Amino acid sequence: MSATPVPAVDVSGLVKRFGPTTAVDGLSLRLDQGTVLALLGPNGAGKTTTVEICEGFLRRDAGSVRVLGLDPATSGDRLRPRVGVMPQGGGAYPGVRAEEMLTLVAACAANPLSPAWLLDVLGLESARRTPYKRLSGGQQQRLSLACALVGRPELVFLDEPTAGLDPQARRLVWELVAALRADGVSVLLTTHVMEEAEELADHVVIIDKGRVVAEGSPRQLTAEQPDAARLRFRATPGLDTSELCAALPNGCRIDEPSPGAYQLSGRVDPQVVSAVTAWCARQGVLAEELHVGRRSLEDVFLELTGRELR
Numbered sequence: 001m002s003a004t005p006v007p008a009v010d011v012s013g014l015v016k017r018f019g020p021t022t023a024v025d026g027l028s029l030r031l032d033q034g035t036v037l038a039l040l041g042p043n044g045a046g047k048t049t050t051v052e053i054c055e056g057f058l059r060r061d062a063g064s065v066r067v068l069g070l071d072p073a074t075s076g077d078r079l080r081p082r083v084g085v086m087p088q089g090g091g092a093y094p095g096v097r098a099e100e101m102l103t104l105v106a107a108c109a110a111n112p113l114s115p116a117w118l119l120d121v122l123g124l125e126s127a128r129r130t131p132y133k134r135l136s137g138g139q140q141q142r143l144s145l146a147c148a149l150v151g152r153p154e155l156v157f158l159d160e161p162t163a164g165l166d167p168q169a170r171r172l173v174w175e176l177v178a179a180l181r182a183d184g185v186s187v188l189l190t191t192h193v194m195e196e197a198e199e200l201a202d203h204v205v206i207i208d209k210g211r212v213v214a215e216g217s218p219r220q221l222t223a224e225q226p227d228a229a230r231l232r233f234r235a236t237p238g239l240d241t242s243e244l245c246a247a248l249p250n251g252c253r254i255d256e257p258s259p260g261a262y263q264l265s266g267r268v269d270p271q272v273v274s275a276v277t278a279w280c281a282r283q284g285v286l287a288e289e290l291h292v293g294r295r296s297l298e299d300v301f302l303e304l305t306g307r308e309l310r
């Protein structure tokens, strides 16, 4: 009989307070080896705090945390060679050149990847000799990612790895995360971009105010009755939707979960779309960002918390 593998990250009942603020409030999550977990939540939800505790950079107030079976609060020396960290916002000595920085980090690893190769893969070839402070924000992000990966870690923590990246660079990071997963590396990433979680993660943990509000695979979280679709649009906040409600078929409901964001749930057919746009025309408002589709993680978050992710 084979033994169950140790989870890459196992957090249970985690609590962290900063003075009167409870940043993490009894949070539990588990990242299985070789999988990708996305910690999704709005600003201030407690994502960075959770990750920094797992990285061993912050002390917890309560709960248990195991990273590759070890406690990061006491086993930092043993974990450092096995774990890659891409902190939010990055940061480095301003004068250090991109390749110098990566070579320096590589020198700490027993069996590093080639810095030159990694710079090439991340599209930083032309910035090799550029001092850190002269790199663009996106280049700094990618260098930070390279530093997290150069030591061939078993597990990587990526805190908002695509924040501030242009679509092309974002796609590059997504491909890299998929490649890491294919190589059996475990990845815990934070994001408030739901498409990122949907695209990359095996398991999504949605948090708000330091607590888990939902979790599961993206498919589980967005599953609904097969004939149900969503219609969403933006318009002037506070419109009286009673006339529209009366015109909709039974089983359709319209909500305004956050000001100006309207959401219709139920069976969305061409007549329903037409009723909505006709109603908007009568109100003299333009329905912006009109979208019909299946429920997204953004919808799930909105339903659970009444607020938008961004």
Ligand SMILES: Nc1ncnc2c1ncn2[C@@H]1O[C@H](COP(=O)(O)OP(=O)(O)OP(=O)(O)O)[C@@H](O)[C@H]1O
Pocket: 018, 021, 022, 023, 041, 042, 043, 044, 045, 046, 047, 048, 049, 050, 088, 192
């Ligand atoms: N060093 C600190 N001192 C005081 N309060 C802090 C500190 N670090 C975080 N907090 C507070 O803890 C809460 C959680 O912050 P955290 O940075 O973990 O959230 P987050 O989900 O990562 O947000 P973001 O998406 O903006 O990065 C916030 O209310 C934040 O203001």
